[in-house]
Amino acid sequence: MNLDRRKLLVGSAALAAGAAISQRLFQTPYHTDRRPALSRVAILHAQEYSEKLEDLLMQGLRLFGLNLTDRSVLLKPNLVDYIPGDAINTHPLLVASAAQCFKRLGAKRVVVGEGPGNQRDTHLLLSQSGFAEKLRHLQIDFVDLNRDQLASVKLRASYTDLGHLWLPRTVLESDFVVSMPKIKTHHWSGVTLSLKNMFGVVPGAKYGWPKNILHWKGIQQCVVDLCATVPIHFVIADGIVGMEGNGPLNGAARPLGTVVLADDPVAADATCARLMGFEPGGIPHIRETAKFLGNSSPAVIEQLAEAVQIPETPFHVVPEFEYLRVRQSESNSTPYSVQGG
């Protein structure tokens, strides 16, 4: 067989390219399966934001037997923007209550940290949203994660080709990271719960306002890569009043009357999605993280407090996510109770 040098080179290049593409296609995009054998979730009923939340939270947290002695705790609320009367942000009373509870549980330091994605003036946002006054009163430090000292971190999953992200030292050096989302819909990602909430740790000083590179690389994929890399140790989700429709900013308030606690962010988000009347598997970042990071199946989620109640009317969404809404006929066949059904 005659094989000249040129053909050999072209053939080798084609083979190498083919191998690279195949590797990309067939390689598992996550490194290790870190799912716990059993995840625990506690759904607590709370109808309003009041000083009573601290006692309620404390009762809920005790169900998990957390040992926080001498550990530094970072509370990461969802603090996006301020529109008077809108249910955009995690309520400052819930965050303050959580800070008090973690102090009572022995934490050596509790800080609140956020890097808002739209508003550059974090001080203004803290002041308008009521956080500044509440945190000052309780002498709890706040860290603007958009302007924190940064370190390069190799991503522990490869759903995107980002490879690494610059992340705030405050996040990386915390012993116990608590994601505290608002339970709401999101016009780009379907929902914004404890996993999507972690976009707030990506620093604006490097990635801008908004963190547009995460949109270009795929919001759902970026959520997975980020949450595979930055551990969420606990979730406290604010569903006392959630948001439906055109979230995360322009949706309508939707009272849900719940606070969701969990030791697994995937289990937390799957449960919150069910409480919103959504099929969790329809949300790509929940579906993918459920393959290696946490549990979404009710069979491996222990409910420590109230049972999951699927609402008679699911949360409204933008048309692109209409498919998430579980129809009444389907919800009747699930093992959950149906609220008002």
Place this chain on the structure above:
Amino acid sequence: MKQLLSWQLPLGGWSYQARSLQAAMEPTCLSLLALRPLESDESDKGTKFLLSMQNPNGSWPAFEDDDREGSWTTSLALLALQGMSVYAAAVDKGRRWLLRSKGRESHWLWKWKFRTTDRHVRFDPDEFGWPWMPETNSWVVPTSFSLLALRQHLPPDQEAYARFRINRGIEMLFDRVCPGGGWNAGNGVVYGEPLAPHPDATAIALLALAGETSNPTVQSSLDWLEEVAHTCTAPWSLAWASMALSAHQRVATALLPSLLQSIDPCSIEDVATLAAVALALQPVSATKLLGAQS
């Protein structure tokens, strides 16, 4: 000013937070602009640090140790080095990088996408400006800073292209304005819903539009900013609002007491904010240094 000087890092830069040892370009450039009238040794040291941070491609990183691809802070670095003829070569290299940098929506493929399948954010992809970082869309703040930096000196061999970019950038700002006036990050209307403006983004856009005072959009944005500034207590927003109102000959002196009250140099730890306030307290110098004279 004393507090700002005390926060200068040993190598000459400034970090975002007083407790941090990692220099970042935004607080460094704002500090250098605020300290410019002093003509101090600290300023020289800071300027030399800034030059040492320039990437081989002419851009500047966002912070010390950053990847070398370049970032939005290139425009701030150019503003901080403006008028220093001894550093003309570095400035020229930076300006050329800035002219190459543009919002990703300017590419024909993405224009097509934003015109056909991705129309939830109301904007015209023909009107593009500058991104925060490469491979992303144009946004209001980096576009505004780039306009301020480029307008100060047009490279003779690229003058026509520079004018084209400046005009496109100005049109982009007008395209992204919020209904009723003012700017946020750059999304005026999403899913048919108007979004609210932010004082700092509005002020920075208005600085870049200092030559357009009579434009009705600029006037309505100035009206909005003037109204919110008088009740605002956040020093960062107040500082930029004060500079923008001065640049458009709106009386901003009433804001100065609020500006002074809003900041306690003993308790504040945000260096960029303190630098912005220090700059705003010298309104004539600030508008001149930023090239925001109408």
